[in-house]
Amino acid sequence: MKRILVVEDDKAICDLISINLEIVGYKVYKASDGYLAKKLVEEKSLDLILLDVMLPKIDGFTLISQIKNKNIPTIFVTAKESVLDRVMGLRLGADxxxxxxxxxxxxxxxxxxxxxxxxxxxxxFIFKNIEVFYDQRIVKLDGELIELTYKEFDLLMLFIQNKNIALSRDQILEKVWGFDYAGETRTVDIHVQRLRDKLNLKDDIKTVFKVGYRLEG
Incomplete structure (x- = not known):
């Protein structure tokens, strides 16, 4: 069953959408503001987001930028009908x-x-002797289950999807931790070291001098 998050502050519209989606077989989560939506994105495994633009607390355009690293398909459903708004939404990553x-x-x-x-x-995804089951967020090394934290898994996926490409620490922070992350690049170094240790990737995740890291393979 596909899981859809409906982000809409108009209760009548939200209920109408949710009821019809449930009728055709979707599992529906609801959020009436951008803050709650962001929280649900962090907590739930979602297949798609229906996102209004004019929302309390965090507007839709801001929210899609903040959750971009989650790679969740997103459709804007909004009263903002100008061409500029449509272009903005699509350029921000809406599908x-x-x-x-x-x-x-x-x-x-x-x-x-x-x-x-x-x-x-x-x-x-398969990288050498590592199997990654994206939907289940499961990683196996030589067939043995390896426990990764949420961010370690996202970091591994970023490396695999950008194999042989040098990624700066700032790029990694943006993709894995999001635009609003207030930490420092040392966080990246710590998580890279953990991946190297847990998955025997010491010789595969290369340090790129004065840049960041590259997964070679």
Missing amino acids: DYIVKPFEIIELIARIEAVLRRYDASPQN
Whole structure:
């Protein structure tokens, strides 16, 4: 069952969308403001987000930037109908942009189209003797389960998806910890060392002098 987060501060619209999505077989989570939505993104395993733009606490454009590193398909569902708003939403990483009012049948069709695109991409990855099961967030080394923290898993995925590419510490912070992270690049060094130790990657994750790190393979 696919899991969809509906982020909408108008209760009537939120309920209408949620009921119809549940009828066609989706598991639905609801958030009435950007802060709660961000919290749910951190806590839940989501397949898609329906996101309003004009939200309390954190607006939709800001929120999509803050959760960009999660790589969750996102469709804006909003009353902001200008071309500039649509362009802004798509440039920020949205997969689609629907203007209110809309027909539920069209919304469901758009959701199905976005999910099909993502389902076509591989969900499992293999690097040498390491198996990564993306949906389950499971990592195995020589067939043995290895316990990784949430950030260690995201960091491993970033390296695998950018194999043989040098990534700066700032790029890693942005992709794994998000735009609003207030820490320092030393955090990256610590997590890289943990991955090297847990997955025997000492010879594979190379330190790039004055830049950051590169996974070679």
